[in-house]
């Protein structure tokens with residue numbers, strides 16, 4: 072029993088131990104249950120909160136959905152609008168692009184045309200320049216061959232005052248076809264239809280019709296100015312009956328300047344082109360009135376007459392004339408204005424402002440030629456330009472024998488350009504002048520016939536040339552004959568009323584054209600030239 076009691080006690084102890092363990096685990100389970108239930112409680116609270124939150128979120132979501140729908144509707148309508156306006160703008164842009172493309176194409180075509188035109192222009196400009204230099208060359212050759220006197224002819228327009236047969240159709244006093252008897256056939260031929268058949272034709276170096284303007288006439292004369300600066304004396308003379316357009320051609324008017332103004336502008340342009348040479352110009356303005364020379368730049372021109380003297384170099388000079396140094400074309404304009412106000416004029420039946428004197432504008436150039444080329448063995452290349460010896464004070468006889476010497480290469484020479492507006496040749500019966508004017512006419516006609524005599528004597532190569540028969544020819548002596556270049560511009564009216572004067576003018580021109588030079592002189596062979604017919 073003891074043993075059983077011990078055993079039971081041991082079992083009891085074990086059971087106590089187990090009980091304690093069971094109680095302990097029951098305690099921990101209870102704690103676990105309590106923590107689980109508190110957790111459950113918390114979860115229930117969270118779930119409730121979450122549910123609330125969810126409900127709120129769902130309602131917000133609903134709200135957002137509704138807004139989104141509104142917005143998407145807006146976006147769709149905006150998109151449609153945008154698409155529409157973009158399409159329109161695109162179409163507009165496309166139209167513009169098409170327009171630009173077409174314009175570009177047109178521009179391209181235009182550009183092409185412009186380029187072609189420019190190329191053609193350049194070509195024609197270069198061919199014009201070539202042609203110009205060829206013309207200049209030809210002009211010089213022609214002068215060598217044909218002589219130094221050339222004749223141009225200008226036909227002026229008709230004026231109603233010249234009508235002999237007033238226009239029967241319009242019964243006005245305009246010039247009718249029957250009145251016109253002078254025609255330009257081409258730019259070298261002019262013909263006069265008198266009652267005699269066939270019509271008489273005259274050929275000149277150049278014929279200008281009524282439509283030719285002052286500038287075109289001047290363009291033909293430019294080579295003379297080049298020759299003048301190259302050392303040749305030169306003169307341009309307008310010849311014709313009274314009222315035929317001589318003053319118009321030589322002097323023109325401020326709106327339409329004539330040869331004098333154009334020549335001065337051109338001279339100053341040419342001088343600017345020759346920077347190596349120093350050129351100084353002096354101008355005098357004189358008139359030959361009743362075979363006396365008057366200085367139109369003097370205070371009182373009619374107070375003193377002036378005489379021509381022969382210089383040491385066999386040139387003609389009027390030392391007492393006023394010579395003004397000019398540095399631009401405007402200076403010359405001023406002098407011309409002063410001179411022309413003092414020129415003798417009257418009113419005749421033919422012309423209201425008939426010039427009663429020969430007007431002579433003399434431009435004297437002193438050219439100091441600086442040839443900077445290096446010495447060369449080629450004598451042709453080193454030959455100085457024409458006539459550097461004309462009046463060089465520094466030249467010795469050695470320089471003349473050897474034109475390549477340094478002094479000869481930097482020579483000074485003087486040349487003279489005379490621009491002459493002759494008084495009109497006139498038929499006294501036609502102009503209706505009497506008294507002092509009749510005397511003037513007689514002097515005018517005599518001096519013009521002296522000019523014709525001089526030209527005839529040169530053309531016939533007479534040993535004596537009657538330069539001194541009139542003050543006009545004496546004053547122009549250096550510019551007529553010899554190496555000098557002379558250009559006569561015949562001015563004629565196209566009407567029947569002046570047919571006799573026109574024929575006389577054209578015949579004068581034809582005779583002047585016959586003036587021939589001798590055989591061409593070898594260039595540089597004789598620097599000292601003596602005008603033909605002058606005794607050395």
Ligand SMILES: Nc1ncnc2c1ncn2[C@@H]1O[C@H](COP(=O)(O)OP(=O)(O)OP(=O)(O)O)[C@@H](O)[C@H]1O
Pocket residue numbers: 226227228311312313314315316317318319320422424425426427493494495496562
């Ligand atoms: N080519 C022309 N074009 C227009 N008008 C001209 C032309 N030629 C001359 N005339 C006009 O004819 C008129 C006479 O011309 P101008 O004075 O030049 O004659 P002229 O020959 O000098 O006469 P004169 O010897 O009597 O002085 C002027 O009124 C002038 O304007």
